[in-house]
Amino acid sequence: MSTFHGLEMAKRALFAQQGALYTTGHNISNVNTSGYSRQRAEFVTTKPYPVPSRVQPHIAGQLGTGVKIGTVERVRDQFLDAQYRAETSKYSYWNTMSEALSRMEELINEPSENGLSRTMDQFWQSLQELATNPDNDGARAVVAERGLAVAETFNYLSKSLQAIQGDLKDQIEKGTVEKVNSLLDQIADVNDQIQKLEPHGYLPNDLYDDRDRLIDELSEIINIKVTYSKSSNSPNELEIADGLASIEIVDESGKSFDPPVKLIEAYDPDNQTDQEVNKLEIDFDDTGTLVSEVRVGSTTVFDDEHNDDMSILGSIGSFTALIEANGYVDEDGNAVGVYPEMLAELDKLAKEFAEAFNAVHSSGFDMNGDEGKEFFVRKDEFDGITAESITVASEILDDPNLIAAAVADKGSRNGENALELTKVFDNENIDGLGTSPRKFLTALVGQLGVDAQRANRMTGNTGILRDQVDHSRRSVSAVSLDEEISNLIKFQHAYNAAARNMTAVDELIDRVINQMGLVGR
Numbered sequence: 001m002s003t004f005h006g007l008e009m010a011k012r013a014l015f016a017q018q019g020a021l022y023t024t025g026h027n028i029s030n031v032n033t034s035g036y037s038r039q040r041a042e043f044v045t046t047k048p049y050p051v052p053s054r055v056q057p058h059i060a061g062q063l064g065t066g067v068k069i070g071t072v073e074r075v076r077d078q079f080l081d082a083q084y085r086a087e088t089s090k091y092s093y094w095n096t097m098s099e100a101l102s103r104m105e106e107l108i109n110e111p112s113e114n115g116l117s118r119t120m121d122q123f124w125q126s127l128q129e130l131a132t133n134p135d136n137d138g139a140r141a142v143v144a145e146r147g148l149a150v151a152e153t154f155n156y157l158s159k160s161l162q163a164i165q166g167d168l169k170d171q172i173e174k175g176t177v178e179k180v181n182s183l184l185d186q187i188a189d190v191n192d193q194i195q196k197l198e199p200h201g202y203l204p205n206d207l208y209d210d211r212d213r214l215i216d217e218l219s220e221i222i223n224i225k226v227t228y229s230k231s232s233n234s235p236n237e238l239e240i241a242d243g244l245a246s247i248e249i250v251d252e253s254g255k256s257f258d259p260p261v262k263l264i265e266a267y268d269p270d271n272q273t274d275q276e277v278n279k280l281e282i283d284f285d286d287t288g289t290l291v292s293e294v295r296v297g298s299t300t301v302f303d304d305e306h307n308d309d310m311s312i313l314g315s316i317g318s319f320t321a322l323i324e325a326n327g328y329v330d331e332d333g334n335a336v337g338v339y340p341e342m343l344a345e346l347d348k349l350a351k352e353f354a355e356a357f358n359a360v361h362s363s364g365f366d367m368n369g370d371e372g373k374e375f376f377v378r379k380d381e382f383d384g385i386t387a388e389s390i391t392v393a394s395e396i397l398d399d400p401n402l403i404a405a406a407v408a409d410k411g412s413r414n415g416e417n418a419l420e421l422t423k424v425f426d427n428e429n430i431d432g433l434g435t436s437p438r439k440f441l442t443a444l445v446g447q448l449g450v451d452a453q454r455a456n457r458m459t460g461n462t463g464i465l466r467d468q469v470d471h472s473r474r475s476v477s478a479v480s481l482d483e484e485i486s487n488l489i490k491f492q493h494a495y496n497a498a499a500r501n502m503t504a505v506d507e508l509i510d511r512v513i514n515q516m517g518l519v520g521r
Contacts, residue, residue, distance in 0.1 A: 006505035012066035013498035035213030044070035085219035096321035134415035140400035158387035199234035364404030364417030372404025
């Protein structure tokens with residue numbers, strides 16, 4: 001054993017406590033850094049003296065040689081990370097769906113003074129007034145204008161819904177898909193940096209945090225599962241190293257698809273295969289609006305002939321919610337989704353109401369004694385009557401006397417056909433609707449309210465669960481200033497004690513060197 005063994009041991013203690021103080025300072029510095037995990041210096045004893053060997057000194061027991069920092073590792077629980085990401089995907093799905101439905105509710109705006117229901121009621125009231133005063137030019141003009149107001153309300157709702165649908169499409173294509181691919185590139189880049197460091201025995205804690213933060217962002221968009229593998233076969237790689245992250249898409253219950261849909265497949269040290277990144281790609285149908293195909297690399301996860309067991313629609317996250325809200329083409333070629341279905345229902349209501357109204361109107365007679373013309377027609381650039389194309393015939397707008405308010409056998413100045421026109425609103429025998437126009441609209445608005453309420457409720461519920469898991473995760477990983485201040489005091493006292501130990505050893509050595517060997521002088 002060296003004469004300076006005590007000094008060396010005290011020096012190691014100083015360096016170890018100093019390193020722990022630096023680690024504590026790093027934690028305090030990053031107390032408000034998003035995604036940062038607190039780090040902890042793990043002390044280990046250095047090899048004792050004597051080391052077991054064939055030429056070891058024959059003494060009872062071993063003498064300690066001091067302390068060193070074995071590793072500086074971050075405090076993180078991957079199980080809580082997985083839970084948080086799963087709950088984040090659910091919350092993001094329902095929150096995105098809630099926002100899409102809320103925009104639709106604001107647009108439909110029922111019940112209100114400006115909604116479609118109120119506009120139709122005003123049209124009905126004008127017909128009632130016309131039935132009472134068929135000779136009144138003002139009443140006829142009001143009917144024409146109120147009918148046009150109904151048509152324009154249909155037009156406005158249809159165009160506005162299509163505009164929002166266009167926003168959703170842009171959000172899918174330019175916001176979500178591009179963001180996913182950017183996150184994948186960043187995660188792959190961090191993987192590459194980690195792969196270069198871990199084989200040399202390093203723990204790149206800050207890189208781990210960067211990668212986890214990026215993965216958390218990705219989990220908001222797509223439901224994913226993360227697995228970790230070793231960076232290399234190097235004996236220097238620490239067992240506690242996180243390794244390289246591979247990421248795959250999973251369904252709503254967290255199960256892998258068959259075959260697995262890998263977004264990132266990490267470097268394989270056994271087979272020397274490079275890291276593979278599979279980008280997200282999306283195609284739209286001929287209209288440029290509905291999603292027709294989604295691919296991850298060369299793997300199709302949705303198309304118009306998709307298998308439900310291998311579809312991105314079986315997953316969760318904001319990406320799936322956007323597709324379901326915007327609309328997609330199903331295996332039968334139909335447009336499915338929140339907005340296309342609402343547009344289809346409005347088209348059905350406009351068409352069936354217009355045709356039923358026109359049938360009654362054509363059976364009556366106008367002020368000139370002529371048979372009634374079609375009251376509602378399509379705009380010239382469209383093939384048929386829809387919510388977007390419905391309008392009032394220009395002849396009737398120009399000359400309200402063409403409104404067929406009369407029946408044939410009572411002259412041209414009675415209002416009985418106008419009374420029949422009011423009955424169209426409550427006619428429950430319209431085949432295309434299955435109920436009356438009023439009830440159809442009420443049911444449509446009611447279903448929208450139920451769907452929006454459910455989305456809002458699920459957003460709240462999943463948000464609570466996500467916050468609970470996040471609280472548990474932060475209780476493990478987040479920096480506590482109270483704890484770090486305690487550590488500062490603890491390591492400071494340990495450092496002072498090590499310095500005092502060095503002083504004591506220095507005095508011993510000074511006694512040997514400077515104050516011994518004076519006998520006989």
